[in-house]
Amino acid sequence: LNIDYISNSIKYLTKKKRTYAGISLSNELNILQKYKEKDFVLVLGNIAKAEEKEIKKIISDAKYVYSESTLEIPSKKKLNKLDDLFDKISEVKRVFWYGKLANSQQKVLEYLTLVVGKEVDKLIGGNDLIEALNNTRFKEKNIGYISVSGVNTLNLINNSKVDILEEIASNR
DSSP: OOOOTTTTGGGGHHHHSOOOOOHHHHHHHHHHHGGGSSOOEEEEOOOOGGGHHHHHHHHHHOSEEEEOSSSOOOTTTEEOSHHHHHHHHHHHOEEEEESOOSSSHHHHHHIIIIISOTTSEEEEEOHHHHHHHHTSSSTTTTOOEEESOHHHHHHHHTTOOOHHHHHHHHTO
């Protein structure tokens, strides 16, 4: 069976083979539950127009937001400098990074992988960001959770519809 992971054709796997939600899915859902609490820092890079609605929900839930996107961030949450971002990550102990950063990606990645350890929960979401991570010397060092499907990660955190989970449930 050929699966094209880049175009998300994995959702068609459930139509061809009996699919089971195993322990890894259960662990993944437990990790993502932590981000439903409002005590995390959101690092927001470039996002697609189609993701804006879900991202806005995440912004409203985040305690602080460091962003290179064009979305409007409430001033009381917005972090304008990298030093502010790093201070808040150490304070809050949970960070969700979504989307590639155009200007400060290397510095944020170095901080998350080399400076702060496992005492800070780190969630990274999205294919573009994973590709960028793979092209660095840091790889996934000290990153607790990496989601290939950024959109599904957003949907899970926001309690929105997740197509692949519905496909698995309908095949029972």
